[in-house]
Amino acid sequence: MTNNKLDIKLRPTELADLNILFEFQLDSEGGYLAAFMPKNHTDKSVYINKYTKLLSDPTVNNQTIIVDKIIVGSVAKFVLEGDAEITYWLDRKFWGQGIATKALKIFLNLETTRPIFGRVAFDNFGSQKVLEKCGFVKIGSDYGFANARQTEIEEFIYKLDI
Numbered sequence: 001m002t003n004n005k006l007d008i009k010l011r012p013t014e015l016a017d018l019n020i021l022f023e024f025q026l027d028s029e030g031g032y033l034a035a036f037m038p039k040n041h042t043d044k045s046v047y048i049n050k051y052t053k054l055l056s057d058p059t060v061n062n063q064t065i066i067v068d069k070i071i072v073g074s075v076a077k078f079v080l081e082g083d084a085e086i087t088y089w090l091d092r093k094f095w096g097q098g099i100a101t102k103a104l105k106i107f108l109n110l111e112t113t114r115p116i117f118g119r120v121a122f123d124n125f126g127s128q129k130v131l132e133k134c135g136f137v138k139i140g141s142d143y144g145f146a147n148a149r150q151t152e153i154e155e156f157i158y159k160l161d162i
Contacts, residue, residue, distance in 0.1 A: 006067050008102045010110065013055060013062035013074060020071045021064070022047045024091045034089070035121040035146035035153060054078070061111050065090065065103045072099060075107045077116065084113040088130075100130045108134060108160070115161050121146065122154040131158045 013021070022044055024030070031037055040046045054060045054076075065073040065088075073090035086107070090100045108116075118136055120127045132138075136158035146153045 006097065006099065006102075007069075008099055008106070009066045010063040010075065010103060010106050011066065013051075013064045013076075015052060015055065017064045017071060017074075018048050018051050021051070021074050021089070024073060024089055027092050030089065030092050031148040033121060033124045033127065035124070035148050036119070036144060036155065037146075037148045039147050041147070061107075063107055063110070065099065067094065067099060073103065075103055077107075077111045077113060084116045086111075086116055086118050095126065100127075101133045104130055104134045115159050118158040118160075119155045120158065122156060128156065128158075134160070135162070136160045 025034075025037070025041060025047075031041065038046070038050075051062075055062055059079045061077040063075050064071055065075060072094045073088065075086065075088040077084055077086055079085070086104070088100060088104060088107075090103075118131045119142075120131065122141070128138075137160070138156050139159045140157045141154050142157060143152055143154055145151070
């Protein structure tokens with residue numbers, strides 16, 4: 001259900017945001033759906049060090065999602081093996097309200113690199129819908145080891161050209 005009355009904004013991620021964003025990615029259900037997480041995702045110092053470096057990387061566009069002045073998640077563009085890819089994470093308390101879709105649409109107006117790719121676990125239907133509502137088209141699949149599940153799973157590959 002989309003709530004059009006929510007004030008959804010993006011701003012460049014700041015160092016102070018990392019403590020809150022770290023807490024969001026500790027959610028076990030969110031981690032299961034995200035699937036492809038670092039082995040040490042519960043180590044706060046590793047997380048803070050990694051993202052502190054990424055905040056100054058000119059190839060990465062990190063944005064914090066804010067709803068009614070509250071940090072609720074993040075969205076970013078990064079480069080992997082020469083391809084621009086997106087990633088996003090929303091605090092589970094805010095799932096199902098259309099926030100991820102609206103935030104990604106805002107982000108895609110700010111980040112104009114195309115083509116841009118998104119990858120999602122085969123059973124993460126919510127994230128698949130977000131990508132599709134934002135114009136991404138499923139172009140294939142791949143298999144990889146999902147640390148959050150401790151097994152190899154299929155991931156769908158999406159692409160946005162325009």
